[in-house]
Amino acid sequence: MSEVTILKMGKNIIVPIQVELHDRAALRLQEDILKKIEETESTGLIIDVSAVSVVDSFLGRLLGETAKMARLIGAETVLVGMKKEVVITLIQLGMVIKDLHTAINIEDGMVLLERLKSGRPSIQEQEV
Amino acid sequence: MENRAEMSVGEISIISDEDVILARQKVRLQAQEMGFSLLNQTRLVTAVSELARNIVVHAKEGKVSVFKARAGDKTGLKVVFEDRGPGIPDIEKAMEEGFSTVGSMGIGLKGARRLVDEFDIKSFPGKGTTVTIKKWL
Secondary structure, rough: OOOOOOOEEEEEEEEEEEOOOOHHHHHHHHHHHHHHHHHHHHEEEEOOOOOOOOOHHHHHHHHHHHHHHHHHOEEEEEEOOOOHHHHHHHHHHHOOOOOEEOOOOHHHOOOOOOOOOOOOOOOOOOOO | OOOOEEEEEEEEOOOHHHHHHHHHHHHHHHHHHHOOHHHHHHHHHHHHHHEEEEEEEOOEEEEEEEEEEEEEEEEEEEEEEEEEOOOOOHHHHHHHOOOOOOOOOOOOHHHHHOOOEEEEEEEHHHHHEEEEEEOOO
């Protein structure tokens, strides 16, 4: 099991990342998230990175991949809480994370998630 | 002659993923103490993460050395990444966007260079690689 808590709320899973993840721990978390979605038949995933101070190319790519994988087993993903310093750095680093839905906080993330699930995304989709 | 000086503030041997985090924390702490902005801390620490990972992935082991540096009226941090791995046969190619021999998406080197003020790489095939970065306050 990874050291990150995975919470279930209704049909959604919420993952608040509160620790600095090294590469193996991040891979383990990805596996645990997918397992949890499968077990609980969740249809939504929120990954909260508001406490994450560094997103490098590895973690950035992994987050994008996790969203794609989650979709393949039936869950939409919204990444919430990315800090502006992290965003600026990711873009300058040259990262392209496509098709990842984002929101400013968990509350907005939940709203977006429900819209995505109902197949009527009205918040402008973002590409990082 | 420009007035240059540097002082070692730490060394971390890199053999595993966990050591990459230690190197990041060390540099973060120094950058905080010296008064780097949060954005520049993030840029520097992210560059450290990419370059320290390169050591683990390509060379298995190496070390990261951190220095307080001064040049003329500038002060900042200098971080040196050394390994005795296989080296990079063609540095220019390795610095190209999208180029990578071990599927790390080729962002590492070039991306890290964009996040710092000075970037130097020396590599000798069969002998290892040394990357030096500097970020000024």
